[in-house]
Amino acid sequence: MGRSRRRGASWVLGGVLAGALSACQAGNTPALLARAEQSLEESRGQLSRELDQRKGVGLMGASLTGCSLERRKAYELDAEQEATLGQAVAARQLALLGVEPLPTTEPVARYVDQLGQYLALVAAAVGNANGPDRASGPERALDNRPWPHAGYQFQVLPLEEPRASGSPGGIVFISTGFLRAMGSEEELAAVLSHELAHLQRGHGVEAIKAALCDYEARQESSAKLQSFNQRLKLQRQTAAAGSRTAEEAANLSREGFPEGLELEADRIAVRILLAAGYDARAFTGLLQRLNLEAPAKHPWRRTHPQPRERVAVVEERLKALGPSQAWPTPETVASRTQRFHEAMSVLPTPVAGPQSLLPPP
Structure with missing residues (x-):
């Protein structure tokens, strides 16, 4: 499987996670929240197409190879943030399992x-x-x-x-x-x-960090998305894990x-x-x-x-x-x-x- 396909799957996952994290922090910003929701829906469709092409390349592997350790440093979680994300991911897993x-x-x-x-x-x-x-x-x-x-x-x-x-x-x-x-x-x-x-x-934390930074590197250059990106940069160090973030982070471990x-x-x-x-x-x-x-x-x-x-x-x-x-x-x-x-x-x-x-x- 070529490098472009692996990075493509990583881009999709990064988009979903970044959109979810930003939406979780949007609060009273309806336009940003709507944009994040739209991004999630678009990413799910793209992800399905990427998965059909991947043929055996794991999602975590694609994410990890898409972003260097140096670039991942900007997305480091402290112990409290990691605990918050872990609780949300675990809750999502339990909900799916019933x-x-x-x-x-x-x-x-x-x-x-x-x-x-x-x-x-x-x-x-x-x-x-x-x-x-x-x-x-x-x-x-x-x-x-x-x-x-x-x-x-x-x-x-x-x-x-x-x-x-x-x-x-x-x-x-x-x-x-x-x-x-x-x-x-x-x-x-x-x-x-x-x-x-x-x-x-x-291992799981690194995959999530890699997906986030890989997405940011591929953001389009339009003024609208640049503004969206700037808000993400300001919020990512304090972003709490919302339900959609938990859902997509749980998806990272499916394979x-x-x-x-x-x-x-x-x-x-x-x-x-x-x-x-x-x-x-x-x-x-x-x-x-x-x-x-x-x-x-x-x-x-x-x-x-x-x-x-x-x-x-x-x-x-x-x-x-x-x-x-x-x-x-x-x-x-x-x-x-x-x-x-x-x-x-x-x-x-x-x-x-x-x-x-x-x-x-």
Whole structure:
């Protein structure tokens, strides 16, 4: 796929996000709001045409390649802004799925959150060492994202569809359907560590920043749009995430992260697991099991590289990092596995959900 098509898809996404952010701040400026709404409708039609032409180039990949790190600096979000955007994106995802997270009084929700909080602390402790695990692209030079403004949140969705995802600002969702597909706490820790790695490295935030700056670079030179652009420049550092921004930011993740970033998250997950005292070899077992399932049955597989490739990457990191680690004893693993099964024994009945956030297989 040529560079022009990749950048075309990035332009469309950037237009949608920039229009939405500006509309969110327009307040009592009806003309600007109307212009943003019109831009959104035009962009959706253009996006559909671009998607028909793309044939396999992910939206996030198109956005990330369309704007350099230097140009993205103007669109940096502070921790509070990232948390606001993350809450809006998460709310949009829940609305599309037609579910609400389990309350914290549910034993399984409390169990998942406790495990996630522990892994998040470990991830922060070893974060400065993850340089060798990073992908080879320009994002390799970026520092880890700061600790989320509202802390990490690990929430269980009563959803039959096996899925796990992370939103900007530290929100991690995992479905009861995915929990049922796991066999141990080691495997659950692997999935949560993978999502933590995405958040720690700011993969979603970078895609949103890239889409915004790519759009601005392609604005038409008419006086009307120049005025629109100037208002966007003044507002972007304080822009709150409105409902349309959340909708389009959620759309960015529908097809998953670029392959390089997914494999980066796998490598970092191995580092987190080892530092946390888990048997990271369970990660390969989970991936091998997923390889036996049809992609349509398991959305987490559909948005990630082939399991065989992921297994090779995980095994390479285990070979490099494992010998210097003390593996947990069989008794420790067995105790954690029993704890996992006890927590899973009270899983609530999941719902099918009105629709998936993922594209068709």
